[in-house]
Amino acid sequence: MxxxxxxxxxxxxxVPVVAGALGAGGVAVAALPSRVRMxxxxxxxxxxxxxxxxxxxxxxxxxRAGAFALAAGLGVVAVAEYARMARLERGERAVLGVAAVLLPAAAWLAPAGLDLRAFAALLIMSALPALLTGDTEHGFTRACRTLFGVLWIPVSLTGLVLLDxxxxxxxxxxxxxxxxxxxxxxxxxxxxxxxxxxxxxxxxxxxxxxxxxxxxxxxxxxxxxxxxxxxxxxxxxxxxxxxxxxxxxxxxxxxxxxxxxxxxxxxxxxxxxxxxxxxxxxxxxxx
Known part of the structure; x- marks a missing residue:
């Protein structure tokens, strides 16, 4: 890159690019005739x-402090929406919520720590609620959905911090x-x-x-x-x-x-x- x-x-x-686009868009939307369906x-x-x-x-x-706050805020809301759609239980919701805050924090304070050890910890954390409850019917599905959510949302949002x-x-x-x-x-x-x-x-x-x-x-x-x-x-x-x-x-x-x-x-x-x-x-x- x-x-x-x-x-x-x-x-x-x-800022000027976004302001210009918002200004032009605002004028265009305001000028739409009432018959336009959308x-x-x-x-x-x-x-x-x-x-x-x-x-x-x-x-x-x-x-980076602001990027952490943004990533953590977006992450907490996004994982709550995902957990609801994936029908995850309380333990998995807790794992996702913790990851949504800790991963951006690690990207801010200790980016060198985001290595293979961190991903091994994410795997264990994702499976832990199902393992501790001894879920023999849906444990694997719960763990997979949780790990997917962690990778999709908190891990991705660390980019707001790491990519500057x-x-x-x-x-x-x-x-x-x-x-x-x-x-x-x-x-x-x-x-x-x-x-x-x-x-x-x-x-x-x-x-x-x-x-x-x-x-x-x-x-x-x-x-x-x-x-x-x-x-x-x-x-x-x-x-x-x-x-x-x-x-x-x-x-x-x-x-x-x-x-x-x-x-x-x-x-x-x-x-x-x-x-x-x-x-x-x-x-x-x-x-």
């Missing part, structure tokens, strides 16, 4: 973006990618080969959306001075597969959204699913 810069510098580059939904989404963007950029601007300024670029690019996917899917995904769904897991996700994601993420990375082929590929794959990954979890759980409290999106996992995988992939190729 050839692009590496401190979080403060990255946030300073990102008018109210788009307005709710814009308000959520307008609140979330300063929180995200402000936390990362504060350095690159995490800022990732967050901006993923946000642009989601908007690009929706715009391209709406404009180009009505017919023809680009209208084909990517997977039965999410029939509304089409190849037109992938095209829009690819263009929007490249534009965002270039705007914040972080465009490299490797980083762009990690963001693109994260945006495309991250959403499908969460759809897989929701399909098995039989729910439409991970939650209902985030206006315009559902739950926190519905908002950060792409970011989680993009962070994990970027760490895999860049650290």
């Amino acid at each position: 050839s692009v590496a810069f401190v979080a403060g510098e990255a946030a300073a580059r990102a 008018r109210a939904e788009l307005r709710r989404r814009w308000r959520t973006w307008a609140l979330a963007a300063p929180l995200f950029l402000g936390a990362l601007w504060a350095g 300024g690159t995490a800022v670029a990732l967050g901006v690019a993923v946000a642009f990618g989601d908007v690009g996917a929706w715009c391209a899917g709406t404009a180009l995904g009505r017919g023809g080969p680009l209208a084909r769904p990517l997977s039965p897991l999410s029939p509304n996700k089409t190849w037109a959306g992938v095209l829009g994601t690819a263009a929007a993420t490249a534009l965002a990375l270039a705007a914040v001075g972080a465009l490299t082929l490797t980083l762009w590929a990690a963001v693109l794959v994260g945006c495309v597969l991250g959403d499908l990954l969460e759809s897989m979890v929701k399909r098995e759980a039989g729910v439409k959204d991970a939650g209902t409290w985030l206006p315009g999106f559902g739950g926190l996992l519905d908002r950060v699913d792409s970011l989680l995988l993009a962070l994990l992939l970027t760490m895999a190729v860049g650290l």
Whole structure:
């Protein structure tokens, strides 16, 4: 990974880009005629973006302490939503909650400790509740779902701390990618080969959306001075597969959204699913 810069510098580059996008988006949403079916939904989404963007950029601007607070806060909420969908028991919920705080803390205070020993501990922690209760019917399923949740959410969110300024670029690019996917899917995904769904897991996700994601993420990375082929590929794959990954979890759980409290999106996992995988992939190729 050839692009590496401190979080403060990255946030300073990102602020005018994000502010400009929010301003343009606000004008566009406000100008929508009342007959547009998604008018109210788009307005709710814009308000959520307008609140979330300063929180995200402000936390990362504060350095690793702020990144830890952001990662831990997101992690605690996200693992609670995941545990509810996966129908995990109290012991597994406790493991996920502890991991959501301790892993970002370790990335902040002792990053050298995140090695094979840490992952061995995660494996043991994930299986421990089922082992101690002697669950002979569902113990293996419980352990696997817990370990998956730890890897998917707390481990991924350590990237907000470990990736420093690159995490800022990732967050901006993923946000642009989601908007690009929706715009391209709406404009180009009505017919023809680009209208084909990517997977039965999410029939509304089409190849037109992938095209829009690819263009929007490249534009965002270039705007914040972080465009490299490797980083762009990690963001693109994260945006495309991250959403499908969460759809897989929701399909098995039989729910439409991970939650209902985030206006315009559902739950926190519905908002950060792409970011989680993009962070994990970027760490895999860049650290």
